[in-house]
Amino acid sequence: MATGSESCLSPVWSVGRSPGGGLLGRLGVTGVRLPDMLDRVALLRAPAAPQYARDGARSDADGEALSADVPMGALVFNQLVASGVGLLLSWIAARIMRRMFAPPAKPDETQSAVVARLIKGGVPRERLKGMTSAELTMSCELVFPEEVSTRFRDIGGHDSLKKELRELVILPLRAPSLFSSHELLRPPKGVMLYGPPGTGKTMLVRALAKESGAQFLNLSPSSLLSKWVGETNRLVHAVFSLAARVAPCVVFVDEMDALFRARSAGDHEVYRDMKAEFCQLWDGLLSDSTSQVMLIGATNRPWDIDTAILRRMPRAFLVDLPDAAQRTGVLRAVLRTSKVDPEFDYDRIASLTEGYSGSDLSELSRAAFQAPMQEALDRRLSTLEGHSVSQVAPVRPSQELSVRPLRTDDMIHALKIVAPTAQQSMEYRDLLASREAARAGPRSGTHDLEELLSQSLYRDPFSDGYHQASM
Template sequence: MGNSFSVPAKTKGEIIVTLVGFGVSLVPAYYIFNTLLKRLDPTDSEKKKSEAIAQKMIERLGICLEEPLSEYELCIASNLVDTNSMVIEWKDIGGLEHIIEEINEVIILPFTRPDLFSSSELLQPPKGVLLYGPPGCGKTMLAKATAKASGARFINLQASALFDKWYGESQKRAEAIFSLAAKLEPTIIFIDEIDAFLRARNTNDHESTAMVKAQFMSLWDGLTTDASHKILIMGATNRPMDVDPAFRRRMPCMLQINLPTESEREKILQVVLRNEDITNKASVVKEMAANCDGLSGSDLKELCRHAALFRVRDYINNEPAAREMVGEANPVLRKMNLQDFKRALEKFRNMSLLSGLFSLEMHTAEDN
């Protein structure tokens, strides 16, 4: 007979009790460790806040999902925008008719009339659109109007929603951008100041940053990208050459928004001043458009604001008691006139000159 080894029943019971006790002790240890980890994570409260914002926005937009969103998708979903609440429309943008026409053809129609683009591969919309040009020329306004007109879900992607201090978390968030966009399609992902996020790669890049950029690029337009998804990346920048060439290639539709010409300035002023009470409005608009060379659309709006303030100043100077009065029923302000705009232009030029001198002094100090 061969020798056989058997464990006494008492020993078996002790082993089982020991294993059970060890397993039970792991449960509180796990929860203690998890609690400590969350307390040590300074971004935990921000994550919870983002999830709450995301859930609220999803309910507000009436989005019905077949499967729940992951915690990473919820983090990105906090950047969703309710396009119905946007007040910017095409009629609010002056002097950019040619850009608006191209946006309608390249972005809006493929989303609203996909049947027109299904007959040929050459008619497929681009994966990305880049708006570039000097500051204050209407790039962000165009993005807002595009979001409203397209009827697509709009994600205003913030860099803070993508990058995480923990290793590997940022890559998961990059993946969540596209998985969320696919669940909500058609989707427009807007990245303002895209040059800061997708800057040209170099050997000095941190390993984590390089990995996030590579993954973002692969998910955007790589071997495994599903071409049937209706996802568009729209970027805006003042420095297009700072954007990585590989990302620029994925944005074949590049729309340059320059400083407005005289005729474009006239159209911008007509939009800005359409509801204002001005003496000889048509001649004022025409003359100011001719005299405001080099000003952007944003500059023109600020100039008009300065001009409007002169009415308030004159009212207070003519009615000393008005400064102390609160909640006056209907203060009667005079009409704006050409002189208001000339004074505003002179003030604006002086402010711009001071700003330029300050900038020059700062650069000189840095060089020294």
């Protein structure tokens, strides 16, 4: 064994051969005691001595420093045997190596730049003093008002909803003194937008942050969940403490059903603890009448969200598919910066696009604009016939293509290419059902399969009407 282990072999007691026979009569037993102070000093010096012997660059001062630190380590390692001391030294060495080669979790330059922008944006410097590491990490998720370009005028339709959001969110954030005189005038600390995909929920929230001039804290599962024990709760706590520091602030949780799904017995403890921590800190906002923090969530599946979260969002707004008048407004907003024929018939296109969401109309306009662009490209390529590639002069930025204005016929032709998102998925589902039915035969109970794959009705828990959706 090592040098220190030899001193550990001094017997504390000894038993000779027993006259009565038995195991103790045949074998001599020697007790080995735990290492004392001197033994542990020898154990600590043993693995370090060969290293100092091999390293010629070490000085005598280094050896004296090691000798001075060893007795202190022997005191710390009390009640450890020789193998325990060796394992502890290996663990310490591994920790040192991990710190030496591990990359930084967050660049300090980014965090410093965010803090500097907050101070420049009007946040008092005193509020930002003493920020924790978790708050600095979450500060990288902030979106400043000047970085948001979306305004309410850029969103077509939803006029009544935009009016309600101005009164419910923007006015309390910009003039909080008007709502502090009476308890019933206090605005809610949580608002939820729900509805089919592509109807403009996220755009409405970004426009709220822009119009109110508030900081925009965008949360996602990747920004909150961590593999380290307790780190998720620290980040959740940092969300609310950071929002209070930079207030007025809009905390936005997109796809809320992914983070705050209804709790069940099979949930992982990390998700349960995160939801409990979030609810407790949210209650702190509800009890603070002077807080200028508003939490807004968006989801396509409100029935999947935990009821404790829904209780803390008393105001919920349905952002549904646009009607004909709203589709006209969406088309005008999408095409406001494009070259459009003066006789373009917005009302006709709006009447032909029933069931289209805002994002579907945007994609429809993009597909329609390909027709005049393709005509301009064909004209330019026709002038290059008979020339080799080396003889073609490069196109300068000033030599733009002459593209004609967008016409109504272009949009009607694009309707054959771009269908509503929900309709495309339903058609594909029906195609799979018909193929499965043809493959299985008439006697295999394919009626049940088609019934499961057919379009279903669900009751919207936040409105009186029924909507058709794909489960």
